[in-house]
Every structure is written in structure tokens, then in C-alpha cells.
Amino acid sequence: MHRLSPPLTRVDEGVPCLAHDEKPPCPLHSSQPLSEPFSSISTRRKDHCRRCILLFLCLCILTLAITIAFVLGRYVTEWQKSKERGELWKANQQSSVHQTMPPPVPVSTSPFPSTARPFSTSTRRPETTTPFHYARLIPLAAVKNTTLDEVFVPFSSGEDEDWTVASHSSEQRMQRDTFLVPLSSAISPVQYDIHMDITQFSDLRQITANVSIHLMSYGNSTEEEIVFHAGPEIRISRIRLRSGDHNISILSMKNETNKKLYRIILKEPLKRAEYVLDLEYIASICDSPDGGVNCYFEPTQNGTTTKATSFTTKFEPALARTVFQLTVRHSPILKVLSNTAVQWTKEEGGMTVTHFKQTPPMSSYLLALAAGEFVRLEMFTRRKVPLTIWTFPEDLARASFAAQFAPKMFDQQEEELEVLYPLSKLDMVAARSFSVGAMENWGLVVFDSHTLLQQSEIDDSMAMTVDRHHHEYRIAKIITHELAHQWFGNLVTMRDWSELWLNEGFASFLVYEMLSARYPHLTEFEYVSRLAILFHKQSGMERPALVRSLSRESQVEAAFHTTHLYTKGCVVVRMIRDLVSAFDFSAGIRRYIRNNAYGAVTRVDLFSSLPVYADHGAENERLDEIIETWLLNEGMPEVTVSRKYDTDGIRVTQRLSRANRYRIFLYDEKSGVDPTTFSYTDNSYNSEEGTRVARSAVEQEKEFDDTLFDDLPEGYKRITEKKRQRHRKKIRSGSKNRDSSSILVEKRHEDTRNKKRSRHSPSDRWSIPFSYMFGSIKSTEGQVIRQFWLKNRSISFTDVELSPTSPLLANPDWAYPYRVNYDYANWKMLTKLLHDNHNEIPLKSRMQLIVDGEFFLSQSGLPHLYIYLLSYLHTEESLGASLLGLDAVHRLVESFQGSPIVHQLIRYITPVISRLDRHLVDSQSDVEMASLWLLDPHRLTRFYQLRCAANLSSCEREDEVRAWFLRGHYSSDMHQRTTALCHYLAVNGGGKEAQRIESELSKATVDPTLLQLATCVRDNTQLAARAAKIVVAQRNAAVYDSVLRSDLSQQHYNLEFRRALWGAIGSLPEGDRRFLFSVDEIVKNLLPSWGRVGVHLQFLHRLLSWQDRVSSGVLSKFFSSDSPSL
Template sequence: MIKLHRTMNMRGLSCVLVALFGLSTAYRLSGDVVPEHYKLDIVTNLGDENDKFEFQGKVAIQATCVSATRNVTLHSKNLHLAENEIQVKDLNGGGTEAIEGFEYDKENEFFMVLLKEPLADGKKYEILIPFQGKLEDVLAGYYRSSFVDTNTKEKRYLATTQFEATDARRAFPCFDEPAMKSTFKISMGHTKKYSALSNMPVEQIEPMKEKQDWVWTHFENTVPMSTYLVAFIISDFGYESSRSSNNVTFKVWSRKDALNQVRFAGDVGPKTLDYFETYFDVDYPLPKQDMIAIPDFAAGAMENWGLITFRESRLLYDPEISSSSSQHQVASVIAHEMAHQWFGNLVTMKWWTDLWLNEGFATYMAGLAVHHIFPEWNSLEEESASNLLNVFGFDSLKTSHPVSVPVGHPREIDQIFDTIAYQKGSFLIRMMTLFLGEETFRMGVSNYLKKHKYGNAEQDDLWSSLTTEAHRSGFPKNLTVKTVMDTWTVQTGYPVIHVNRLYGQNALELKQERYYRDTIKPKSAGQCWWVPLSYTTATELQFNDTKPKIWLPCHNNVEIFEGFPKQDEWVIFNIRAAGLYRINYDEKNWQLLLDTLNSDKFESIPVLNRVQLIDDSSSLAWTGDLSYRIFFDLVKYLNREERYLPWKASLSNIGALNKRIKRTSTYGFFKVYLKELLEPIYEKVGALTLTKATKEKLDAVKHQTLIASWACRFGVSNCASEASRMFAEYMKNPTNTEIIPKDLRSVIFCNAIRRGAETEWEFLWQQYLKSNVATEKNSIMSALGCTREIWLLKRLLDFTLKDNSGIRKQDYSSVFTTVAGNDVGFYIAQRFLEENIKDIYKRLAPNTRRLSRYLSSLAGQMTSELEYDWFKNFTGKNEEYFKEAKQGVGQSLELIKVNIQWRNRHEKHLKCMLKKKEH
């Protein structure tokens, strides 16, 4: 029986959030003029004339005036507009409108055409604007990328686009908001030696009359779409093609010297499209789907409709060199971008507030698709566990933000492409699927897509479709999906459910509160959630039923429930981690669970529940809500555990401790403890060879790699010396790919470089420069940051400040992160950032939100008041460079603060515990 109580007013909460975020609508288009069709002609010069990299073109925008206005406002950034040629034509036969002047609003990136007479309500007009711009290497808008052909050693160029979120305006004047959907007729002018790609198939290629050896490539009209999904590329790439079962043509494009790496993508792409067409019961609406690997690309991939762009490491796969984890990542990213063709492209959020409707759904659906295509990988369980652990960590900060987040100025948009939009959004969708039932959820989503196709929607539109289906299938009539889910998407954080067993009464009391990592909790928090509670007992062991047995309503009082087991058997809540909440049991129930885990019956508790018990006990100990004794007693059971995910959860939490104490006197005892913990499992699964049985199981490969990495680092058995031996053999014969198993290269490279000197480092750096496989280059780059030679770490960082060093702009932050994570490199990275912040900022522009990664990689290891003061002073003194990473600054400061709290509260106690274990 469910007891209903008065719930919080979520509309009121939303208003409060808007007030807190200080939103204004000055940055938004007025909507007086609405575009319907763009005719876009662009001529691209890739150094072919006068060694210049530039483009020029004209756009004719057909639009309707929906409210009389003398001001036609659209977006433009870093473009030169030919003002004397701009025209506004009346398409109803009224001639050309008289223009009074023009205005530019740089803050909001507006270009305004001021008319002498107002446009008439309901009439159609054409806005004609000639423009030109530079093809810079800024990884945003319409920009240039380059590569050196491994066969000819010739440097080649391409021109490509990246428009999400607000960079279409860098390529052509437009109404650059997601709700301003239009059709597009695109024509690209270029020399004959290149080919052109865009969202739609090529309609015609014709000679350019005014330029010899130049051509126009004309593309078919697009379907209605947002400007951020427009894409066009000029390159000399090659491709391989395939088809979906619905006869959609797939082409995977890459540098011609990397075409041997596209076959896997060509196989996965059509299969994911087939899966989504069946799942959504909505056909893919375009006749083709191109996927292309871009050498310089800021994001992982971009879902442009019909022309998906990728980093090379996210699309290309070499079966001889790329690891199994890389193969999984390539499949996942392809599936993620294909899911966007429905969630994001076919139905688009009205404004960036509901970005999670794009990214959360794409993340969730990608997991389903990959599991469908490769069930032997067992990847869906890992996807759930990884999302849970990531969200539990990030969303425990006061400086986190809601899933449906109020967004102000467009420069704030990039900051919300984070764990909350992707992983939390995905996990909440999984939670809905489990409490509604998969078929109910699928039907609701299908109806939502059909109702809003080619249009825009908000999360309330999704809630409406899901509620309709839910009430047909038995969901409580007095509940709506909106009532439940607004508590999860409109407010920040997640709850911890305190379970207090009333043993004499066979009952328990439940209380919810928001979980904070900061032990100084806000006095006026007052947050609550509608929580779907599933559970089972030691006698029942019903771990297959994830539907809620109880709904804990949204209020702040204690709830008492009867009918629970006797005092000698445990109860577990949140079956298979079906909901986004932590659970803190009373001490006796924890002990009952410990007794089972530390017995031969530990596998009676499923893997995902073992993962949650590990993570909850660690995190609750962090805040002082549970004794660290329980966490360390719990992980004793790992001497029996041979599954990957519980070890991943354990080492993730132990790694958090490692970061906070590795520069303290406690560390020696901690290293001894870790070595003893790892030795048994290393002998079972971690040795630096791969058996045939291991190779065939992705989770087994990942488990072995994880254990080997930790074992080599902490001196377990012969791990480190064996890594050095294998690397020495590899140095003698680097063309022999059999010497080092491809799935263990990252481990062996890192440990050999850590134990080696300049000779090993220089050899691997040359291998990095020679490699033609992006996934291999990533592994090598991470390994180069493992050296303990201070000058080599500084050299690696300095490479990120030099053109043509061999390190691409997209990888600068990754280089910094790997150096900062090195025990020796932390101080080098800190000083490097302090001394070079201006140059780093300039080289990252316009993707300066990536500075958040620089900050967080340092902040996670800072544990003293002195370090907090340094960080605060540094970011304050350089505020101008962090204006687009303000959220990252706040989160990093909070992270240091909670690290200080942890050290003050727990370090001495932890040292005593580890000392006792040693003796």
C-alpha cells in the first residue's frame, strides 16, 4: 500500500532555479521572423589560390514574418558581411525592402538589418547576405584540418564543420537556435582534386564557369532541421560503402592511407540503424548516412544528420593494433550518434535546457544497440555500472546542476555537455524503463517521436507520451511520469535512503535526504524525490524483479513499512541498481551482508548489487555516515571475487583514497595493503599474457587489463619487470605486433616508461609520431606521461604549446591530465598551468571550457588549505581565462574543500587501520 503525501511544487522550484541562475532572454532571438528555407552557396579555398585558407559565399533565407517588425535579427560571428549587397525581398510581389542600416551585437553575436518600413505580419520574405570568412584551425564553425599522408609524406588539408552548439553562425549568417528549423539547399564550390560532402546526397556536379578546374557540387534539399546539424566537408578522402536492410547507403570516409581501418564501422553502422528503426518503429528518413573520421576534432563525434563526423579514434579500428576496449568504444560512439538521428535530429529540444533529451537518450540507446549487436560482450551491465559510479561521484557536489538545466547566455551551453547530460540522463531513462516496463517505455517513446517528428519538444512532451502508455499498463492512476520524474530532472543531486530495521517488529523505517560529499550540508536543502524502491531478502533472493514494490513519496518525514524479514537475515534494496539512489543500512543489516559476501554464498548477491554495496559503503564512510571498518571488511571478500565490475568499483574507490594520501606519510602502509589485496587476483587473471578464453570475452579482457595496471604499479609479483622485458623485446623489433598483446599495450608501455629513462621514452615518442592508428597513438600518449624523468614530463607539456610538435590541439588537455596524474608530474603540471595559462587559453580557443579538465586533474589531488588558497587565488587572478569554465572552477574548488574535510576527519584513523592490517 502506498501512502500519498503532499509533494513539492516543481513548477515553483523551476522558477526558483531560474531566479538563482539569473537568466535573461536578451540573448534569444525574438521570433518575429522565422526561417523556412536556406539556399547556401559556399566556395572554399584550401590554399589553392594565393596560399590562402578562406571561404566566401551567399545565403538566401526564405522566412515568414509572424509579428510586424522593422528589425531582422539573426546570428553572425567572425564573418565579414558585404553590407552594400544585403537585400530583403518581399516574396509576395512587393519588391525589395528599403534598408536603413545595420547593427552588430558582439555580446550576443547578433547581426541586425534595420528596415525603413516594418515587415508585414504573415508575409514571406527572402534575406540575401553575401559573406566571407577565414578557414582557421580552431576546431569550431567551418575550419581546416590537416594531416601528413604516410605514403607520400605530403601535408594535406581538408575543410570541415562543427556547429554544435552555437557555431553555425561562424560559417554563414543564420537563425542559430535549435527551434528555428528549416530546410537547406547547399552548394559547395571547390577544386576538382577534392570532393564535397553534406547532409544530403549529391544532386549534381557541374563546372564553375568563372574558375578553371573548379566545380560546384550541388546537394539535394534537406528535411527540416536545426542549424547546429548542418554539415559540409571538402576533402580528398576515400570511402568504403555498405547498406542497411532498409536500403540506406552507408559510406565510411577517412584519409586514404587509413581506409584499412573503416571496415568495422561499415559493419556496425547499418546494424545500429536497423535496430533503431525496429525499436522506435520510425524509419530513418534520409537515403544515405556518411560517417567520416576527422584528424582534428574537438568532440568525440557529432551527429550531423546524414553526415556524422568523428575523431579518428572513435571511428577507425585496426584489428591488428587497436585494443578490444577501443573496439567497444568505436561501436558505442557509432551507436550513440546513430541514436541521435532520432533523438536530437528528428525530434529536437526547443532550447538547450533539455540537452539531456538528446545526450541522455543517445547514451542509453547506444548501450541497448551495442548489447543487441554484440551480446557476447556483456557490455550493458558495464554501461549501467559505469554510469551509476560516475553520476554518484559528480552529482554529490553542491556545484552540480539539474538534468534539465536553465541555460542563460549561449556561452554557458558548452559547460552542460557533461556527466549530468550524458550519464545521469541515461541512467534516469534506464530507471524509467525498469519501473514502467520496457514495452510501455518503448511505446511511449515511439509515440513521442511520431508526434513531434521534424519538430521540437520539451521534457514535458515526453512525460505526456509516457504517462499515456503507463496508465494503460497498470501504472498508478494517481501518479504521472511528470510527478515522479520532475523530482529527478528539475532538481540537482540524488537521495540516500536510510534503512533502519525495526527487528522486533519485522518492519523498517525509511528516510531520504540528498547525498552530499561535503559534510557541511545546506540548512535549507529540503529536497525529496519520488523513489521507486525494489528489494529482496536473504530468503527470497528475488533479484530478477526490478519493478518497485514500494514508492517512497516526495516528502521529508520518516516512513514505516511492515512485513520485512526476521532479524537473522538481510534485506537489500535497489535490485540490480535499478534506481539512482544510495542505501545506508543500519549496522546490523550491514553485518549480515558482510557475512554473506565473505562466505561461499557471495554470488547469491548479483554483480550490480555487489557493485552498489562496495560504492555505497565507501562513499558513506567518506562522509562519516558509516565506519570505514565496514568498507574494508566488505572488500575482504574480493579474494573470492573474479568478476570485472566489482573489482572496477573497488579499485575506483580505493583509487580515490590513493589520490588523497599519496603525498602523505600514510602512503607506505596503503601500498602494502594494496599489494596484499592485488596479489591473489593478479595470479588468477592479471598476468601479462592473454589466453584464448580471455580474448573472446570483453569483460575478461578489461578485467585483466585493470588488474595488471594496478599490479605493475604497486610492485605485485613480477608484473613490472615482465613489462620492462617485453618492452625491451619490442624495441628490438617494433614491427612485430605479436610481442606485446594489443589489449595489454597501455599497461606494458606505461610501466616500461615508468621504470625506464630517456632511451625508452624517446623510442616510444618516435613510435607515436610514426603511428597511423589513432587508438594506438592515444595509448602511447598516455604512456609517455608515466615517466618519472621530470624534464621529459616538462618536454611533453611544452609540446602542447608548439605548432607542428606532433600533438594535435584536440589532445592538449589529455596530455596535461596524464602528466598531472603522475606522482612526479603533479607539481610540474601545476607550475606549467600557472606559468602558461594565457598561452594555453589562446591555443584552446574557442573550446576554452576544456580548461575545466586542467583544473579538475589538479584539484582531485589537492588536500590542504594552502593548496585551496593557491587554487582560489590562481583562478581569481586569471578570471578572464576561465569565464567559459566558471562551473568547472566552482566544482574544482568544492572538490578541494571536500578533500580537506576527508583528510582532517579520516587520515589518522585510516593510518591506524592500515598499520594494524600490516601487523
């Protein structure tokens, strides 16, 4: 049979040939007859398909190219923006910080790859591991519009100069944020045998190590992986797992650098047995600041100095407690130190091998190694424990105070805690340019040399100067803090990073307790100052809880905050002490350390060692439930006391303290916010009266009405004056009156006490040990103190013994950490009592009134009440209260600088400034009292400004000008001299003084202080223009800001210079202006919330407008009276 060929058909035009499936190849379109159909068809078919396929491939390539171009373009754009942001940041850093950074010094390195609970097992899935997506774990924050209520004014304080700043956290932030990955507890390390070689560190910045890690598998898991933490700079070259003489098969290994994890894939799950994991690795310890190791290196005369400190338990400090056996091979010229004493040394191939004794069980982040050309200064404690300070030879003489103080403090803490230090020695290394203030490694504490050694210029003087005393106090604080960590943190370790306060809170608390006998005035005043800073910081937007979940490394680093951790932790520990008594507290802490030695703890372990109930008021409240609210709640509480004077009614209300609630200019009618939301006191008890009082305060049309109640609440009985009790129990000031029968409480808390105890969750309510006092200890009735617990939002009661004409003082002696606000009448009576006889109010209560008065009154509808309160300071004998008042007065004057009322304000508070001047003179006879002025490094400068602004003779302006003309330079006390010069030039500037300054400014190099003095000369347009031109030529916004602040002048507002400066800035090219003032896309990308800038400007506008209104309104009337008072 003949094979029939399929008939040839003509492909219709417009139909793609490739669309015909399972059909013969398509011919090209043609109208000519086909003599050789098959050959012709074959030829056409081949050419057509080739072109179709080629066209298809071209389209695919074009699509792919477009996609790649889009991706690369986006990447390059983001990279360019990142580069520009980095260059901008570097430029700002270099231009604003005019100092040479010291060379990097010794070392922090991990001698082994493990970083936390180093080993665990996890189920291995056979599927291919998917990439790690942070977006799956980090919830995206919702975009939130910033409001005026979220803008907060910075607080001037000496906090950043404190010894606790970054004392245990690295100054270098991690380049990559890493999750704290929890590991299983089915397998745990028992012992590390580490052999480390640091002979190549000087040249290659790396160490090599062999580590044998003894593991215990509990056999309660079917998992086939061993997982441990390892930094990205650790490169493991060999690995072996064995049990006895039997090697365990390892299928594969995986290094997950983004998680800082290392996975060992096993052939079968581990059984219940002991295993040994042998590792050989190389660690580059100077390449990255965010790896499992760190580095500080410094050249010395004879080679290199290295210091290694393991910061390896940044993740789970609880289950990483194990023992370490360390052997180090090093250069013979280096002295090598570790946590324990040296067991033996030997020479090997021209190098030295040092073997250390085995450590007790401890967390791996405490393992440390120091190597350098150190010399030692050895002392012994009472028990003959060697305590040695290691320094470089040229620094040895500066370690004399630390050498004398440290053994005494060591003995004092051992005696107080009644738990012996468990190691055989304690070394203290003074390292140069150490990245943190100190690190409390067990048995080997590493300090930055500036925090441990005396300043050379101070030590040259044999006399005990104020500066030397102050510096010794700073050294004593940090030594005491790190010694306290040998028990709190090293012997007993927190189980989780969320419980950091168990380490840092107790260490900070012990600083003030242990030093109170040696430095009584300094410790007490510094605690109160830190408490005031804590109140301010936790009243703003950033008010973290003391105990909170920490899931990333960046959160752990941020947790080491001077105020939010150190100060707040110290305050809570002190509160616990006061609630259980000093005796029971000390006994409980000793029990806590003994019962949990070498273990990891939570706050449950702490409370189980302390008394069950708190000692306050008549009701028994569990201590753990009371303190839980202070640990978990964000911010700090404030208590408002409102009195109803005609019926003896008192209402006490608590809520979260927020600063902007009392800034009246944020709540005016033009803002679109209901002015009745402004809260001077809590008037919700009577809504109509509260609305009327708040609106009156906002509108400032009449004096704030002190009537807070129109009628009694339901359930109250009216108690007339005839029925008032005439007799009151007379007690000593500060004693406790547990008899609360005269207090009629509206609602008892029986339901709360009878409920089943439950775990507290974060809220905005605290369990507050509230107390108040009234009466005079000198009167026949005596002084009465009431105590009770404030756990609900509010409580109302009557106190028939409290006279309507007697002020009520809450939280006597500032016993507990909460703010107190009062109704206007009570504020007025307390202020009057301060003027009449301030000693009727306890010293710390006077300090709290200053702090709370600024918070509640200074920017309210009653600023004159706050100014009148501060004016009592002209009779204050206490230097501590006066210095706290000095800071408040300076902030007050600074806030009105440039306003028409500032001169009247300064004249009004001149008696206060004169009193402070006498305090300064009187304190020179007492070294410790004089040191109070130096706790805040800027306090003396502020006082010099106020003193000259008040035209006090002690300013010595004419004498300073003569000395300046004669010598041509400034004396040692530069701040005092330049401040006096600035005020002289502002008042009398012109003539020869201005001519000299102008001639000095024409030189090639201009003294910055001289340039600042040029801004003080007023009514001299030519000099102002020259000074402005020099300032603007520096192209540095930070310099502009510093000059505009007029740091040397508190009173005089140089309008001519400001006009010249802004004119010169306006003449800059547009590109320069955009760069300097952050208005182009580069800096917009630097600021995640660019829109907030407009809100900040609106905040400032309202603040300045309010200042203008009160300056011409209530304050003008207040100062214009013959004797301004209330």
C-alpha cells in the same frame, strides 16, 4: 547729452576678477594715478583676462591628463596581468604536454549568416542606442568564503577516456561569452537558397556566398526591424528585401558583434506576406574560434582539404527548422558532400559547380558541407540506402570494421524504432584532427578519424586480439550514438537547449540497448561503472540539474558534459524504461518519433507519448511528476534506512547526497563544528541517541553503537516476537510483491494524491521508487520484496515479517539510481552475508554495496567495516564486481600510502589481489571478458601495482630485472615491466642495479621511465640526490607532482628521495619557487578564489591527521587480531 562712463573702482585684493559678473573689466592692482583711464584700463583688462583664461585651460588640461593617465595605467596594468597569465598558462601547457599537436584539419563554416531562429522583428526606438552593458544582465556573484565542507577529493576513473568526451562540443572555448538573445516569432525562415564559392578557401581562408532567404511574416507585429543572428566573422556586402517584384525600403543596417546580432531597420512594419531577403557576404572561417563559423584545414599532397560544418543554431534550435537548397562552386579535384545527395554538376570556368537536392525541414545547426580529396567505401542497408564512408586514400583499409558494422546498426535502429530514415543517403566522413569526437549532421556525419578508424598496429594482426576487440567496441559505440541522433536530435529536435537530455540522453541510452546483444558484458559493466562515476561527480560541489536554464553560449558548451549530461541523461531514460516496462517504453518512443517528426519538442511531448502512470508499488503515480524531480533537482538522492530491531520499526529517509557529510575528520571538536552534525545515519528520529552515536563515532573511543531507537514513535503499536507472523509468501528473486498489507505506514499520502497537480520546482526531494528485500530464496519462508514510493522527507512503518537477525537490502539489483545507507547493525549483517554466501545478494546489489560502502564507511568512524566488506572479494566469481572492487581497493591503499598501516593493509587484502590475479588469467580465454579490463585505461596499471605490492609470484620481479639487464630496454607491456622493476628496486635495490641507473642518469638525455625507476631505489642518498637534481632542473611543477605520486610504486614510500627533492626545490631562487608554486600576484590573479588554497591545505592536514589516528587506533587493533573480522 554726454555719455557718462561708469566710475572706476579698485578691485579689492584677493577677489578673483572673473568673479565679477556684468561689471566692467577689472583693472590690475596699482597705486599710481591714471592719466588716461580708458586706454589704461583697456590694456590692463586684456592682459589680465588672457592670463586667467590660460590658467583655467591649464588646469583643465592637467585634470584631463591625470584622468587619462589613470585610465591608461589601469588598462596597461590589467593588460600586463592578462599577458603574464597567458604566458604562464602557455608555459605550463608546453611543459606539461609533451606531444606535437596534429595540424588543424577541415573546416566548419556557416554558409549563411543566420545562426539560430535567424529572423525576427523587434521594436525600434528613435533614441540613440546605448552601449551594451553585461553587468546589467549578469548579476554579480556575492563573495563567499570557502569552507572545508566545499573541498572534494578527485575521483580516479577512466571517464576522460570515454567516447562521449566533447563529442559534440568544441574543444576551443569561445573568446567572448555571448548571451542567447531570444528572437520574436513574428517572422520565420521558410527556405534558404545558398550559392557558395569555396575556391578561395585554400589561399585566403574565406568563402563567398549569395543567400536568398524566403521569409514568412505573420503580420501580427508593428515592429520595424528584422533581427537575425550572425557571427562576427561574417561581412555582409549587399542586402536586399523584396516581396514579389517590389523592393522594401531599408533605412539602415547595424552589426552588433558583441551580441552576434544583425539588425535591418525598415521604413515600415512588415505586412502579412512572403518576403525574400537576398544577402551577399564574405566569411573568414579560420580567424576566430568563437564566431558563427569555424575552420579545420589540412594540407594534402595535391592541394588542400576542406570540410565545412554549420554549427549555426547555438541559440534557438526550435524555430530554425527550415529547408536548404545548396549549390557549391569548388575545385574539380575535390569531392564535395552535403546533407543530401547531389542533384547535378557542371563545369564552369575551370571549376566545378555541384548542386544538392533540397533538404527536409531541419535545424540550421545540422547543415553541413565537406570537401576534400576523399575516397569512398560504399555499403547498402537492407532497404538499399547507400551508407558511405569517406576517408583519405591511405586510411581506407582502416575503415573495414566501420563499413561492416554501420549498415547492420542502421538496420537494427530502423527496425527497433519502426520509423524509416527519411533521407536518400548517409555519408560518414573520417576527418583528421576534427575538434570534436563526432558531429551528427543529418545525412553527413563527421567523425574524428581516431574515433571511426581502426588503429593500424591493431589491424595488422589477423587474429582477434583483446586490444582489437576493445577498439572495435569503442568504434561501435560512437557509430551507434551518431546513428541514434538521426532520429533523436535530427528528425525530432529539442525545442530549447535546456532540453538537451532529449537528444543526448536517448542517444546514449540506445548505445547500451543496441549493443547489448553483441557486447553483453561490456555494455552492462560500463553502464554500472558510469553510474558509479555519476554518483561521485554529483555528490561534490558541481552537481548541475539535467534540465536547467541556459542563457549564454558558455553555458551551452559546458552542458555537453560526459557525466552530467550523457550519463545522467542515459540513467534517467533507463529509469523511465524500467518504470513503464520495456514493451510500453518501446511503443511510446515510436509514438513519440512519429507524432513529432520534423518538429521541435519538450519533455511534455515525450510524456504525452508514454504511459501516464509508473508501474511501481501499489499506488498509482503519474510518470511525468515522478521524472520531473529527477530532471530539475540538482545532484542525486541518498536514502538512509534505520531499523528499530526490538519493535520491527523501519524508518526510510531521503536527502541530497553529499560526500563530505561522511568524512568524519571534517567534523571534529577542534574544528569548531559541532560533531553531532556528523551523520553516519539519519538519527534525528531520536535526537539523544543520534547525538550519542555520532559523538562516539567522532571520538572513536568505542565501537559504533547499533542501537538507534529508545522507544516507539507516537502511533505505533509494539509487536512482540510472540505475535510475529510465521508464514511468508515465497516468491522468486527479482519478482514484485504488490501486497503491502503487512506494512503499516505511519502517514498516508492521501492529501498529496488529492491535491491539484502542479509543476514541479527544483528542491532536494525526489519521488523515489523505493524497494527492499529480505529472506533467502533457499529458505522455507522464501524471499520477500516490498515496493512503495518515497516522496516525503521520511517515512516510518513496521514490517513484522522482517526478523531482527535478517539483513535488509534496499534497492535490490541496483534497480534505480540512488545511494543507500544503513544503520551499523544492518551494514554488519550485510557484510557478514557477503562473506558467508555472497550469491544470496544479487550481483548488481553487491556492486552497489561496494560503491556505497566506500562512500559512507571508508572515512567514517568505522573504516575497518569497509575494509572487511572489501575482503569478501576473495570469493567473488563475477569479474565485473571484482573490477569495481579493484578500483576501490586501489583507492584505499593509495589513501594510506606512506602511513605505518599500509603494509598490514596490503597483507590483509592479499587474498583479494590473488583472486584478481586469477581473474586476469581466466579472462584471457574470453575476448570480451578480457576487454572489461580495458574500459578504464588505467585499471591494469593499478592492478600491476597491487600485485607487486602483495609480492605475488606473477609480478615476476626477478625475471624483469634479468630481462632489463640483458636487453637494456622494456618489452611491449611497459606498465607491467616497469612496475615489477620498481618494486624489485624498492625491496632489493642497491649494488649493480643502482650503479647502472646512476650511470644512465649521467648521460645528456635521460629516459623518463629510467628517472622514475631511480625514485624507487631506497636507502641510497647519492642516487636520490642525483635523481632529485634532474627532476628539479626541469622547472616544471607538473613533473614534480608526477614523481611524488610514485606512479610505479603502490607500497613503498621513498623518504630519502622526497627529502632530496624538497631540498633541491628549496635551493631554487625565490623567483623560481614563486613561479612554480603559484605564490605571487600573477597566479593569484589566475585563481579567482586564492583563499581556497588555505582551505584545501587544512582539508589535507585533517585527512592525514585522521589517517594517523585510525592507523594507530582502530585499524591497528583490527589488523592485530588473529582473524580480523567483525
